[in-house]
Amino acid sequence: GAGVSQTPSNKVTEKGKYVELRCDPISGHTALYWYRQSLGQGPEFLIYFQGTGAADDSGLPNDRFFAVRPEGSVSTLKIQRTERGDSAVYLCASSTNGGANTGELFFGEGSRLTVL
Amino acid sequence: AQSVTQLDSQVPVFEEAPVELRCNYSSSVSVYLFWYVQYPNQGLQLLLKYLSGSTLVKGINGFEAEFNKSQTSFHLRKPSVHISDTAEYFCAVSVQNQGGKLIFGQGTELSVKP
Numbered sequence: 001g002a003g004v005s006q007t008p009s010n011k012v013t014e015k016g017k018y019v020e021l022r023c024d025p026i027s028g029h030t031a032l033y034w035y036r037q038s039l040g041q042g043p044e045f046l047i048y049f050q051g052t053g054a055a056d057d058s059g060l061p062n063d064r065f066f067a068v069r070p071e072g073s074v075s076t077l078k079i080q081r082t083e084r085g086d087s088a089v090y091l092c093a094s095s096t097n098g099g100a101n102t103g104e105l106f107f108g109e110g111s112r113l114t115v116l
Numbered sequence: 117a118q119s120v121t122q123l124d125s126q127v128p129v130f131e132e133a134p135v136e137l138r139c140n141y142s143s144s145v146s147v148y149l150f151w152y153v154q155y156p157n158q159g160l161q162l163l164l165k166y167l168s169g170s171t172l173v174k175g176i177n178g179f180e181a182e183f184n185k186s187q188t189s190f191h192l193r194k195p196s197v198h199i200s201d202t203a204e205y206f207c208a209v210s211v212q213n214q215g216g217k218l219i220f221g222q223g224t225e226l227s228v229k230p
Contacts, residue, residue, distance in 0.1 A: 042206050042220030095216055102148050102167055103210030103218050107160035
């Protein structure tokens with residue numbers, strides 16, 4: 001597709017369950033980012049991939065959060081033992097190498113996670 | 117560490133009026149500056165950016181912003197707004213050569229009324 005695609009657009013789960021959120025970046029973009037946006041707040045950085053490797057995972061809040069990008073394209077954000085505080089919109093963005101150096105990112109529409 | 121403060125959470129204006137959305141940042145190192153816009157039910161979209169050079173930068177849809185290093189500000193302006201400008205606006209910074217990791221402000225909701 002032309003833009004960054006995220007699935008599912010909405011996910012409702014129960015406390016303690018495991019969740020996977022998927023991101024399909026713009027074709028040819030080597031950099032991929034995950035952000036989390038809580039209600040009334042700006043997006044908060046979680047993790048950044050350059051190719052297959054995580055170049056910066058300093059924003060992951062704890063070890064319940066994990067992300068992979070095994071082939072350097074699609075990425076999956078995995079959340080174990082979900083808590084109500086994990087409820088947020090999870091945003092994925094991608095960029096070219098040049099864009100990654102300057103912060104010019106292309107964002108998807110997000111996956112809204114609700115933990116009951 | 118870097119931080120971004122957007123001074124107004126909501127800005128209501130009438131159509132064709134001018135608007136200024138305020139943004140201040142804090143950083144001990146050089147940063148790049150951005151404004152992103154989020155229209156209802158859409159993803160974040162880059163509005164404009166300051167990387168270097170002229171401190172007045174122009175973006176899409178008639179918006180412009182001015183980088184003021186001494187005041188550590190990057191306020192967004194438009195001389196005449198339209199109903200279609202109704203959206204959430206986010207100011208953000210990234211540290212040079214740190215892989216595009218953006219630090220966002222809390223956002224300003226611009227509401228344009230007829």
